Amino acid sequence: MSRRENTALPREVVEIGVVAGGLRRMVDRMGDRVAFGAAALASLAAVALIALVIDRVVSGAMPSISRFGIGFLWQTTWNPSLSSGVRDSNVYGAGVLVYGTVVTSAIALVISVPLGVAIGVYLSLLSSGRLAGVVGPLVELLAAVPSVIVGLWGIVVLAPALHSTIDPALHAALGWLPIFGKPGTTGLGIFDAGVVLAIMVLPILAAITRDLFANVPRELKDGALALGATRWEMIRGVVLDSTRSGIVAATILGLARALGEAIAVTQTIGAGTAIHASLFASGDTLGSRIAEQFIGAVSKLQIASLFYCALILLVMEFLASIGAQLIAGRSVRVRGAVI
Amino acid sequence: MAAIGGRHPLGTSAALHRRRRIDRLMRGSATAAAILAVAILGIMIGTVVVNGASELSIAFLIKDPPGGSLVGVAGGGIANAIVGSALLVVVATAIALPVGVLIAVYLTEFSTPRTARPIRMALDLLNGLPTIVTGIFVFGLLVASHGQSGIAASVALAVVILPLITRTTQEILLLVPKELRDAAHALGVSRWRTIAGVVLPGALGGILTGVVLAVARAAGETAPLLLTDSIFSARTSINVFGAAIPNIPIDIFSYSESPFPAEHAKAWGAALVLIAMILLGNLTARAMLSRQRRRLGWMPTSQR
Structure with missing residues (x-):
């Protein structure tokens, strides 16, 4: 579209065009931000997921860690029995x-x-x-x-x-x-x-x-x-x-x-x-x-x-x-x- | 080497004979190793087909198992588990797909080497996470407080397939020619319109391939389900937020540990259904992938 045709248009139409162009630019800027934000957020979620896995597993293991400590790694007793008469009942390694x-x-x-x-x-x-x-x-x-x-x-x-x-x-x-x-x-x-x-x-x-x-x-x-x-x-x-x-x-x-x-x-x-x-x-x-x-x-x-x-x-x-x-x-x- | 030219000035020496013999031996061993691997696959699938075929029938596919106190009896089917497995996999894919694609978009379109490194590392760690640990994690996250449910199982499966979907998507996004992106930028197209209108449509086939592979992988996972979704009724259930949902892998696992021959037979029948679905998915994905790569001008590494 040449400039002369443009000026021949009624003023209102030109204004609408300008507004629409601005709107498009605004949408584009917003879109860029949203796209970047969503992608970055998802990536952050992957990193957070690993942290969450570690947190859940460690907190689930906590009672056993505080009870048996590092010795859990080499102790060979694994006895889920709960009856108090049994030796080493409820002891795990x-x-x-x-x-x-x-x-x-x-x-x-x-x-x-x-x-x-x-x-x-x-x-x-x-x-x-x-x-x-x-x-x-x-x-x-x-x-x-x-x-x-x-x-x-x-x-x-x-x-x-x-x-x-x-x-x-x-x-x-x-x-x-x-x-x-x-x-x-x-x-x-x-x-x-x-x-x-x-x-x-x-x-x-x-x-x-x-x-x-x-x-x-x-x-x-x-x-x-x-x-x-x-x-x-x-x-x-x-x-x-x-x-x-x-x-x-x-x-x-x-x-x-x-x-x-x-x-x-x-x-x-x-x-x-x-x-x-x-x-x-x-x-x-x-x-x-x-x-x-x-x-x-x-x-x-x-x-x-x-x-x-x-x-x-x-x-x-x-x-x-x-x-x-x-x-x-x-x-x-x-x-x-x-x- | 004294042996050279020992018998004939230009003839082959004993040393060369020895070298050639070793060469043939080693090449033969490598070929034998490849044949062995293919033979193992053949025997494994053959066993499943032979043992499973006798159990397989229309009734096996469309009937629920005989529930209640009837343990170890023949008859009934695994319809409840087929429906349940399909549902779990669909929900897991619905969770993992958008996240996986967004991560791949971030890594290929937005990231700098410094921001990419921790994300790649997290994905590598997720990929290497033993699936039983994934199960324990989701148990600690959801099951400990809310009990076993379909949604817990789907979340666990989503964690398993997330790195898979991300990797295949990223691989295919990298294949979309840089010229296409440059052309879009030169025309003044904004970044998000380039991604949504040029990059992602160009990579659609590859992303679908990743989804098919992920579905095949999720369908066979047993360890995460064991902790999140293993105590279920014999009835078909489609409420993922309710009680545990029947599924094929757990059926195979518990039937295979059962003392009743009738249940062993059911394990083989269920294994045949599962392996047919998984092999079909893999072959489809492979065909799609080679078509996609040809379209985007990819060459196998051996020809590069």
Whole structure:
């Protein structure tokens, strides 16, 4: 619209136009503010949510913290009985659970880290594009199977299969180690839970290491091959070597997943109450004890002690998350500086 | 290396043979590992399908379980749990979606590196939060004072899927070309109109993908429900603010721990229903995502 046409308009129309323009500018300014405010508020809510989680869990655990203190971490008595005649009635300690959590997670990592890294190598470097396009999503689908179904499968299929094959074989070959004691014929145990956790951690490790390896600069890989290295020598010398800290970070993330899993472990660990040397015996973890006892808890102190277990998990999780970030962050910075 | 040229001046040496053998061995192991993972998935889903199919029928899908004192008997279905699970997931998504999208908008459109860091960290911590701890948290927040309810379960599920929705939304917002935003700014379009009219519509497909993935994830979560929504009647209930609402994961969990074979069979039937929903959701999301990425010119990391 030219200026002349504009001036030809009646005065009222021009005024309406000016007012409308001003109105639009005002709406825009308000809109910008509202959009920014809403987005910032939501982001603030995420930070507040973490604070709220810590606050709720700590305050729920408080009676148990003040009663048992830090010794809760290694005391092995867990006795919800309320009858006064029983020794140590209503006394709680998470020693057995901390041990079970650490050992099941260790088993899970021993199995899943080499396998996960191997799958990452396969998906990023060895398979042709089309095959990787099928296998990759299938491995990721494994992560989508709900833990309650993995656990059900663990009870009915995996545990009996392990009991008749792997358990006796390990006992025969390495039976002189107390951890591979005589496997029982029935019943679930720490080893079953560890293998179930390995299956749940595997897709996480495979997905992270695949992306890690795919991002190693092509020139480095080609350079190694041009110098006469075989594919494996290139993978070992260039790819695995340059992504070492990334692999460690991925392992920590896998560990975090294994530490916190409750349902599938509850179903397969056999709900033991003592520490056994043998991995084939029953045990329990922090998460699975919460899942087993929370709803049927008989006293306030038992509930508080289960909150205390959750607090230990929370601290483990935060340490793992921060550790993974520090390590991965450093590796990214180092790589950025070199290339 | 003395072996080089040992047999023939230009022939392959024993050392090279050894290197090649190791190369083949290691590559073979990596392939075997991938096959093992796919085989585990196949066996797992196969077991669920074989065991679940015998239980599955129209009646199983549309009938409530035989309630009251009838424990461990065959017959009845899980209609109450199917309706309940759907309801819990819908409410959880309705809570988490707007918050998640707003956080993603903040991170991509408004944040500075200094303000982004604490938010990213909070999201990472939320993402790593064990779901049983999420359950305990919501128990302390809502259930301890008001008792188990559908809304408590939905809040817990919302906490679980919030980082998931934020991450997928953020990933797709970053893919919306910068030129589109620049063009809008150059035309004098205000920031919020750019976001509402250009950025979000461009990312709509990606956001929907994130929602589908989040729904699939929330549908299978068991640990948070165990503490917030596990003691329920055999009747279908749709009042989220009332008593606990029946749901599939808790059904599978309690049936799988039951001593009655008839209930084990029901656990498999319910597992089949759940896994079918989840796999369907994941495959849909995957198809949507690859279409969306093609549209926005994204390339997989392996080709970058």
